[in-house]
Amino acid sequence: MTHKFLSHQELSSLVADLLAAKTRVIAPVRAKDDPEQIDYQLIQCFEEATFGVRLPRRSLKEFFLPPTEVLLHYKQTKAGVEIREVPTVAPPQVIFGAMPCDVAGLATVDKVMDWDYSDELWFGRREASTIVSFLCSAMDATCFCTAVGLGPESASGSDVLFTPVDGGYVANLITPRGEALLHNYGSKASDAQLATAQEKQRDARRKVEPNLPAVSAELGGWLASNFDHPTWKTIALRCHGCGACAAVCPTCHCFDIVDEHESADEGVRRRNWDSCQTSLFTLHASGHNPRASQSERFRQRIQHKFSIYPSRFGEILCTGCGRCSRVCPGGMDLPTILGELVNLSQAKPEVSGQ
């Protein structure tokens, strides 16, 4: 593993050089509508970026799976229908200050997007992107990345991981793409800098770990064999089915496909974000709905994330970012719910409190 040291000035020059070369640069910035909040956004100059303040309101998902995107353009003519394709090659972009949980989510969703049929729109953007994540320093009581096998220092999905040290950053070069990005920038990191970075990573982990014990591998099996457990009847009583959790989730990737007229004879086919928490999601034209109640829909959310996806792709479909809990108008708290399910799944519930 290769490490480098980048001073603040060198990072600033790197971003300026990228912008000068017309590369799209995305970074956390203060939200225009609420300066307390942070959004990932395209930036025009380095000074706009605000690193390490708090978790951005939404994950990085929208830069790879936009909330709405055109799949094709159609035009009705006298002779028939003409289709105009949309490009599957995306312009190069570099993301700075990505949260490790958000980047890990992208790597997890790659699995389903490549399941026998490769989604060129998703991978077109993935391949055009270089991701520089920063050690998370914005954790709060709702974070639980360490419980789902990740951590504030996780490098999953990142090309470079930055850890702040005095005067700049220790850059952990993870992929050849990350090495290429920093090829002309930075210098050799000193042993002291590396030691400081490691200590900071350990500290960051220690801040999250008490929030929720690790979700055991057995939970997935328990969920699969307890599809009809009575807890599903009560666990979702506070859920309104609004789908806000799915919108902010780094790993929720379900979508709808709809056509939209743009004039009498022209229009587009679109892919839009969707959520398994809404009642229309599985509704048949006949009126039959396989998931007719909110408890069934919430069961799907939990089963998909913690049992179905792990059994299919070997990874939990959750990065522990905690956004679903923060935005839920009904107070559904995923770490609490996970804790309850883990307790149920263990024959003899352990007494914690050490």
Add this chain to the structure above:
Amino acid sequence: MNIYQPNLMRIREIMDETVDTRTLKLEFEDSSLAEQFQFSAGQFGEYSVFGEGESTFCIASPPTRTGYIECSFKATGKVTQALRRLAVGDTVGFRGPYGNHFPLEEMKDHSIVFIAGGIGLAPVRAVIWNVLDLRDQFKDITIVYGARTVADLVYKRELEEWAQRPDIKLCLAVDPGGETPDWKGLVARIPTAVEQAVATAEDTFAIICGPPIMIKFTLPVLEKLGFPGDRIYTTLENRMKCGIGKCGRCNIGPTYVCKDGPVFTAAQMRKLPQEF
């Protein structure tokens, strides 16, 4: 061309099956695609009307008849109603074929009992014609088909053709009250019709498709006849958008209808959670 972009097909022929059910015969606009296109009985596709959207149906014609595909649908939702407004020569989109298929290789040299109710005959019909086109590779063929009323029977012209063939045992049924004065078939529900038409499960596969209530009451009849769960095949449907495992809505517990199905054995179905 991304994976969600359909190929263009033209409506070559329109056949009304019932007052609300219609069959479209479709041909690829691109003649090289028409030659390359291959599928197996039981697979499905995403059919679209541009400006209205996509809808999921099986391919109702057999793979042994090349150069075209057929789909049968009931005008129920936005897309199916729009499909019904189209005329011969109009363009539709098609993505597919997707999903698994009925394992005809495994059924060779065996007898097959086909059981269908209502428009459930559409996917079964693809297999029936596939088998009939390779008739000497199979033993006895029995078809039990029923609908609520005589007017609800689909593919009537083909039912007549099957009735004439000496190498098929055809048993038609309508629900009590659904018969007409000149109705010559059974007046019975499907489970009863199966009891009357099927004598043995020996060396026989069963393929069944229809409303859930029909399947629920027919499976015990088949089991009583001695059909093991892995020799009874059915095809499931669920709301889909992508058809290829990504949009996240057709799963029944851990099982994706689009990727693991739509064809399942009764033994596989019994293991599924009750979520369909």
